Amino acid sequence: MMAETVIKVENLSKQYRYGVIGHGTLYKDLQSWWARARGREDPNIRITSDVEPGLDGEWFWALQDISFEVKQGEVLGIIGRNGAGKSTLLKILSRVTTPTKGVAKIKGRVASLLEIGTGFHQELTGRENIYLNGAILGMTKGEVERKFDEIVDFSGLEKFIDTPVKRYSSGMYVRLAFAVAAHLEPEILLVDEVLAVGDVQFQKKCLGKMGEVARGGRTILFVSHNMGAIRNLCGRAALIDKGRLVLDAAADHTIARYLDQNLLEGAVASEAEVEERMEGIIRRNNPFIRFQEIAILDRSGLPRRSFNSDEDIIVSITFECRQAVQDLHIMVDVVDENAVPILRTRNVDDPSVTANFHEFEPGVYNASCVLPANTFGGKRFFLTVHLVYLKTEHLVVNKILEFEVKFQGYNYRYGRAGDVFIRPQLNWAIQVGRRQELGNYDR
Amino acid sequence: MIETPEKYEKWDLIIQPKRAWFDLHLGDLWRYRDLISLFVKRDFVTFYKQTILGPLWYLIQPVLVTIVFTVIFKKIAGISTDGVPGYLFYLSGIVLWNYFANCLNQTSNTFVKNVGIFGKVYFPRLTVPVSIVIINLAKFGIQIILFVGFYIYFIADGSPVRPTLLTLLLPVLIFQMAVLSLGAGILVSSLTTKYRDLTFVMSFAVQLWMYASSVVIPASKVPERFLYFYMMNPMASVIEMFRHSVFGVGVVNPVCIAISWGVTLCVLFGGIILFSRIEKSFMDTV
Numbered sequence: 001m002m003a004e005t006v007i008k009v010e011n012l013s014k015q016y017r018y019g020v021i022g023h024g025t026l027y028k029d030l031q032s033w034w035a036r037a038r039g040r041e042d043p044n045i046r047i048t049s050d051v052e053p054g055l056d057g058e059w060f061w062a063l064q065d066i067s068f069e070v071k072q073g074e075v076l077g078i079i080g081r082n083g084a085g086k087s088t089l090l091k092i093l094s095r096v097t098t099p100t101k102g103v104a105k106i107k108g109r110v111a112s113l114l115e116i117g118t119g120f121h122q123e124l125t126g127r128e129n130i131y132l133n134g135a136i137l138g139m140t141k142g143e144v145e146r147k148f149d150e151i152v153d154f155s156g157l158e159k160f161i162d163t164p165v166k167r168y169s170s171g172m173y174v175r176l177a178f179a180v181a182a183h184l185e186p187e188i189l190l191v192d193e194v195l196a197v198g199d200v201q202f203q204k205k206c207l208g209k210m211g212e213v214a215r216g217g218r219t220i221l222f223v224s225h226n227m228g229a230i231r232n233l234c235g236r237a238a239l240i241d242k243g244r245l246v247l248d249a250a251a252d253h254t255i256a257r258y259l260d261q262n263l264l265e266g267a268v269a270s271e272a273e274v275e276e277r278m279e280g281i282i283r284r285n286n287p288f289i290r291f292q293e294i295a296i297l298d299r300s301g302l303p304r305r306s307f308n309s310d311e312d313i314i315v316s317i318t319f320e321c322r323q324a325v326q327d328l329h330i331m332v333d334v335v336d337e338n339a340v341p342i343l344r345t346r347n348v349d350d351p352s353v354t355a356n357f358h359e360f361e362p363g364v365y366n367a368s369c370v371l372p373a374n375t376f377g378g379k380r381f382f383l384t385v386h387l388v389y390l391k392t393e394h395l396v397v398n399k400i401l402e403f404e405v406k407f408q409g410y411n412y413r414y415g416r417a418g419d420v421f422i423r424p425q426l427n428w429a430i431q432v433g434r435r436q437e438l439g440n441y442d443r
Numbered sequence: 444m445i446e447t448p449e450k451y452e453k454w455d456l457i458i459q460p461k462r463a464w465f466d467l468h469l470g471d472l473w474r475y476r477d478l479i480s481l482f483v484k485r486d487f488v489t490f491y492k493q494t495i496l497g498p499l500w501y502l503i504q505p506v507l508v509t510i511v512f513t514v515i516f517k518k519i520a521g522i523s524t525d526g527v528p529g530y531l532f533y534l535s536g537i538v539l540w541n542y543f544a545n546c547l548n549q550t551s552n553t554f555v556k557n558v559g560i561f562g563k564v565y566f567p568r569l570t571v572p573v574s575i576v577i578i579n580l581a582k583f584g585i586q587i588i589l590f591v592g593f594y595i596y597f598i599a600d601g602s603p604v605r606p607t608l609l610t611l612l613l614p615v616l617i618f619q620m621a622v623l624s625l626g627a628g629i630l631v632s633s634l635t636t637k638y639r640d641l642t643f644v645m646s647f648a649v650q651l652w653m654y655a656s657s658v659v660i661p662a663s664k665v666p667e668r669f670l671y672f673y674m675m676n677p678m679a680s681v682i683e684m685f686r687h688s689v690f691g692v693g694v695v696n697p698v699c700i701a702i703s704w705g706v707t708l709c710v711l712f713g714g715i716i717l718f719s720r721i722e723k724s725f726m727d728t729v
Binding site: 029 | 453454455456457458459460461475477478480481482484485488489492559560561562563564565566638640723724726727
């Protein structure tokens with residue numbers, strides 16, 4: 001028997017307007033009206049040549065003619081670049097905003113994990129906040145009462161349940177908030193990782209809960225920049241680009257298509273190119289960190305895409321700190337064609353770097369790391385780069401640059417056998433006889 | 444398996460563009476009644492947990508204003524108080540007016556103050572102003588007790604004021620005030636999402652409104668031919684009714700009551716319609 005359709009979206013469109021709507025004040029509206037009534041020029045009209053043409057006051061479609069269906073128990077991943085319309089879609093489905101055209105029909109209760117802790121009040125105790133938050137999320141008093149003990153158990157805050165939450169640590173706060181959301185037991189769960197709290201620990205918890213919910217046969221819509229998570233959790237994924245549904249297919253297929261959009265031709269990604277492909281937790285106002293350039297270089301500093309396996313490969317990341325930050329994490333993943341990580345390295349792995357660069361004053365910085373010679377086999381590799389300011393911003397550019405390694409071989413007499421990702425030259429020893437009980441493998 | 448024909452399928456929720464003006468979803472408000480009571484409880488607890496001066500202020504403020512009014516309007520300007528002791532006359536007006544003005548001021552901030560929460564989760568937005576109107580009853584109760592204290596003192600002191608049968612209608616009167624302040628508040632809160640400068644006009648307008656609401660000048664001093672026009676202001680009628688029920692003075696007649704209820708209901712429904720219109724598009728305009 002076919003599973004029941006629980007979400008049916010038909011030609012859903014959402015139109016926004018750039019710039020100002022009206023003048024925002026009654027005074028100016030009246031002023032404009034009075035000027036027009038006397039046949040004078042409107043004193044508040046904008047001189048259009050000043051602003052970027054085609055932007056101000058113009059309508060644009062954040063979503064256009066999106067149609068899809070989700071069956072009960074299905075986990076649908078939604079991927080796409082920033083501003084593609086993923087979050088708008090979830091906002092419409094969670095009724096925070098209304099569509100301009102089209103219909104979305106839903107069976108069952110909808111909850112979204114972007115609502116964690118919404119409406120918590122500092123002065124109220126943990127107990128009172130559980131009831132309040134539960135009610136905001138749509139539970140009745142009776143439902144909260146029935147699940148109250150479970151929620152408290154899950155949060156592990158029995159001792160503090162009658163303490164005002166203003167005395168809670170941020171960790172306790174999140175635990176309590178999450179416990180309420182986790183016991184909402186919605187039939188349909190909307191998860192927008194991008195909008196979730198930028199706490200790595202917490203995101204992990206969300207993912208864990210999602211897996212559990214998915215196994216419980218409930219329906220999930222999952223927006224993420226984490227291709228690994230999408231691949232693990234979702235059978236199907238939809239790719240949204242510039243407000244349109246480009247592809248709705250098996251997750252692997254959609255991810256591949258999406259990442260191919262990201263890949264650049266050369267060995268250098270400019271600021272604009274990175275910006276366009278940037279995902280993750282991004283502060284639109286007052287950002288802390290931004291990429292300026294990502295490049296693959298050889299030892300002489302020239303951008304290159306093709307290397308021999310006995311050459312060093314240098315990954316260079318130029319970034320700007322717009323504000324002072326501490327403990328910046330820069331993470332480089334060398335990934336395969338399907339964005340599965342092969343090798344990972346971070347700036348904070350190197351103690352000498354963390355010692356010298358703990359505090360970052362505003363300004364431009366360049367970080368580089370050497371992928372040493374004689375590491376890779378003869379394959380195509382891709383770079384995914386993360387720039388993380390803990391709990392505030394987490395910028396990711398997936399699979400943006402490609403490089404190719406030509407495996408040289410370590411001993412020409414025996415051929416190369418280099419068709420693998422990692423092919424380092426390692427130490428070997430051979431001796432006569434069986435393995436010794438207490439051998440010495442130190443060199 | 445036979446596919447169910449489309450039109451027979453049952454959906455729990457259909458999300459579509461805003462359509463009719465009268466698509467109000469008032470049933471939702473009833474389903475979320477637990478939320479309203481929890482909002483009320485939250486505000487009550489936070490009110491209770493304030494410093495001692497917080498609740499005390501609700502007693503000090505009307506007394507101070509009453510003294511000022513008595514000195515200026517009765518002693519200096521010599522404006523009639525319909526034979527009622529000045530302190531009682533002004534205090535009754537101020538207590539009622541405070542409830543109305545507090546509700547109005549707080550509900551008119553509904554959208555602006557709740558941007559964060561409204562942007563994250565759906566629940567009927569009307570729950571917020573409704574809970575404000577209810578929680579203000581607590582503060583109103585404190586001030587009414589203050590008034591009753593003065594009232595008993597003045598009667599014991601030999602003042603000629605006596606309650607009338609209309610006293611039994613006091614709950615209706617309070618209900619009308621609540622409805623009116625809710626209606627006016629959500630009307631203003633809807634307008635302030637478009638016109639930000641209205642918030643400044645508001646505090647000023649509320650003060651002017653007070654002087655046109657029998658708080659200071661009794662309706663008996665309003666010329667006969669303007670009386671019905673004057674009573675278009677429902678608060679004037681409410682305050683006159685209140686004074687009539689506790690003091691036995693004041694202008695009360697069926698036409699005035701009908702007019703004031705008519706205006707009250709118009710304001711309420713106008714407010715609800717505009718509010719439910721705005722609540723759908725609000726998140727896109729801020």
